[in-house]
Amino acid sequence: MKTPPKSRNPKPAAAAPREWQLRLYVAGPTPKSVAALRNLEQICEEYLAGRYHIEVIDLMKQPQLAQGDQILAVPTLVRKLPSPIRKIIGTLSNTERVLVGLDLRPHGPDPSATRKGEPDAR
Amino acid sequence: MKKTKTLSPPKTLQKSPTGIRGLDEITGGGLPTGRPTLVCGGAGCGKTLLAMEFLVRGATEFGEPGVFMAFEETGEELTENVASLGFDLKALVAGKKLLVDYVYVDRSEFEETGEYDLEGLFIRLGYAIDSIKAKRVVLDTIEGLFAGLPNQAIVRAELRRLFRWLKDKGVTVVMTGERGDGTLTRYGLEEYVSDCVISLDHRVVDQVTTRRIRVVKYRGTTHGTNEYPFLIEKDGISIWPITSVQLQHTASHERIPTGIERLDTMLGGKGFYRGSSILLSGTAGTGKTSVAATFAEAACRRGERCLYFSFQESPSQIMRNVGTIGLNFQQWVNKGRLGLLSVRPFSHGLETHLARKIQSITEFVPQVVIIDPITGLDTTGTPLEIKAALMRLLDWLKLKGITTMLTETMSGSALDRTDAALSSLVDTWIVLRDLETNGERNRGLHVLKSRGMGHSNQVREFVVTETGIRLTDVYIGPSGMLTGSARVQQEGRERAERVTLSEEAERQQLALACKRGALEAQVAALRAEFSSEEAIITRTVSKDKQRGAVLALDEAAMGVSRKGDAIKSNGSRARRDVVTGGN
Numbered sequence: 001m002k003t004p005p006k007s008r009n010p011k012p013a014a015a016a017p018r019e020w021q022l023r024l025y026v027a028g029p030t031p032k033s034v035a036a037l038r039n040l041e042q043i044c045e046e047y048l049a050g051r052y053h054i055e056v057i058d059l060m061k062q063p064q065l066a067q068g069d070q071i072l073a074v075p076t077l078v079r080k081l082p083s084p085i086r087k088i089i090g091t092l093s094n095t096e097r098v099l100v101g102l103d104l105r106p107h108g109p110d111p112s113a114t115r116k117g118e119p120d121a122r
Numbered sequence: 123m124k125k126t127k128t129l130s131p132p133k134t135l136q137k138s139p140t141g142i143r144g145l146d147e148i149t150g151g152g153l154p155t156g157r158p159t160l161v162c163g164g165a166g167c168g169k170t171l172l173a174m175e176f177l178v179r180g181a182t183e184f185g186e187p188g189v190f191m192a193f194e195e196t197g198e199e200l201t202e203n204v205a206s207l208g209f210d211l212k213a214l215v216a217g218k219k220l221l222v223d224y225v226y227v228d229r230s231e232f233e234e235t236g237e238y239d240l241e242g243l244f245i246r247l248g249y250a251i252d253s254i255k256a257k258r259v260v261l262d263t264i265e266g267l268f269a270g271l272p273n274q275a276i277v278r279a280e281l282r283r284l285f286r287w288l289k290d291k292g293v294t295v296v297m298t299g300e301r302g303d304g305t306l307t308r309y310g311l312e313e314y315v316s317d318c319v320i321s322l323d324h325r326v327v328d329q330v331t332t333r334r335i336r337v338v339k340y341r342g343t344t345h346g347t348n349e350y351p352f353l354i355e356k357d358g359i360s361i362w363p364i365t366s367v368q369l370q371h372t373a374s375h376e377r378i379p380t381g382i383e384r385l386d387t388m389l390g391g392k393g394f395y396r397g398s399s400i401l402l403s404g405t406a407g408t409g410k411t412s413v414a415a416t417f418a419e420a421a422c423r424r425g426e427r428c429l430y431f432s433f434q435e436s437p438s439q440i441m442r443n444v445g446t447i448g449l450n451f452q453q454w455v456n457k458g459r460l461g462l463l464s465v466r467p468f469s470h471g472l473e474t475h476l477a478r479k480i481q482s483i484t485e486f487v488p489q490v491v492i493i494d495p496i497t498g499l500d501t502t503g504t505p506l507e508i509k510a511a512l513m514r515l516l517d518w519l520k521l522k523g524i525t526t527m528l529t530e531t532m533s534g535s536a537l538d539r540t541d542a543a544l545s546s547l548v549d550t551w552i553v554l555r556d557l558e559t560n561g562e563r564n565r566g567l568h569v570l571k572s573r574g575m576g577h578s579n580q581v582r583e584f585v586v587t588e589t590g591i592r593l594t595d596v597y598i599g600p601s602g603m604l605t606g607s608a609r610v611q612q613e614g615r616e617r618a619e620r621v622t623l624s625e626e627a628e629r630q631q632l633a634l635a636c637k638r639g640a641l642e643a644q645v646a647a648l649r650a651e652f653s654s655e656e657a658i659i660t661r662t663v664s665k666d667k668q669r670g671a672v673l674a675l676d677e678a679a680m681g682v683s684r685k686g687d688a689i690k691s692n693g694s695r696a697r698r699d700v701v702t703g704g705n
Contacts, residue, residue, distance in 0.1 A: 059241070066242050066246040067223060072240055074238060
């Protein structure tokens, strides 16, 4: 599982800006929240080591923040930077899909699609 | 805080009034308080508007703030859309009476991995409700979630949880849903909402659309079950539930004149009953509009208000035309007593026509309503539909005590249609007809029926003159009623006859006087003759008496001279003897 992302990792990383700002919305310390945060940290360490910042927002404590990022489902991971904003909902248990969702993992064989590659398949 | 209708039995369902005209009537007081209501219907049938009006009226009229959770339109779009209906969302939002939360779900914008739930939505909604202490919530339309989120199993489970949660919160919820294929909603929302379901419909029949509303179900309460037409007007939605009208009106004993004096006489001497319905039937050109206009004018003249619906002529055309029979409608329009409303039958469906009429009548508050002609509605539905609609309209008008005059253009003869759909609906039926005799066409009028009064059975000719409508005298000739020039002729003949008769009488009177004179002269002559005779006889009698006395004297004197016999008793014999002896 780890080999293919690693081999392509440098490319998008090089194209990406200095720091990744990630925001994880959760609703209280539920098992899902905990799992999501754990998965996220794991992925970040692996692919964005030293270049990421995770902000965890507990909507139970700050409900007014839900509207701003159009949060419906929790947990939701929002990539604030680099733009455009991207969202991944769920516990982030499937690393492959998280990487696609964060644009860290290109989809399709064409390397030129790596920069602006849209996750066109699910 | 709960502001709901207080109902007398303790266990009945609490209801939150919607404030939407007519909806509270058919739901028996509003939507179920603290429970969700589903409003479903096809595109463009007014779901969002109904939901929004529920919130706006709740906030402005019932002091219940509301949250509008929009899944389709942004707050700005909503504000613009409902501004045309007179709802000022910005002011309500600023006054913390209303909160619009636009929920944007786009499947292409996120990736899904692993488990999740919709707690975020709950939190948003809960935060919105708490921040303005909302009592009402609209979810428009929550089906957006099905399209936006890939995992329908999660959405369904979460929706179930959402409605339980909303019930626990005690807010009254209206959620909208797009009509599906053969189902009430596309995603089967009705399975979550078991309390109240309202269906909206926007049907096109013969290129004419009619909006309808129906309460599909309403658990724990009675409700109107019919489809009711509704209008979206400049001040929101209005429903006119006139199908629920029953025969309960009280009958008035008051009579109102028809505006045509002799017609009043034909109707038991006093005219129509107030609050009754009158049908004027007639073929084209028999003067229906003239009679109706005269009635309208009479109402205005009495100081009442009259609303005149026309399917054929524009207001100015009506005013011009009635001017030629001496009616001045302009003055009554200026005084606000007369309302002229012209509309083409094709412009709306039957129900919309009806609803609009009732709306106009409710606004104008007339005592007299004229619909000229109801046959204009023929194009808007089947005869059965039209009859049903008119029955509802007439019942409603009677309930309001409004006198209604309908005109009807007939094809063919009047009396062939005694089974006419309308005859059972109306109280007074006046038939105007052509009387064709001697190569001319004249107008006749008769009262076919008039409930509750002794009415004339006479067919009357009526003429339309520059000064109004006049019923003429009746002339019955050998071949029936005389009309037109035959009547004029007859009138002439009768006048001549009258003259002859009066001359004859004069002559006879004169002769009588002469006779009396002659007789009196005769009497005088006889009397004169008699008195002269009398005088003669009197004189003769007195002469004889004198002579008798003288003779007696003479006899006595003779007796004395013969024998000095003074005995009177023998005297006569002696005289006889004397006489005999004398012989």
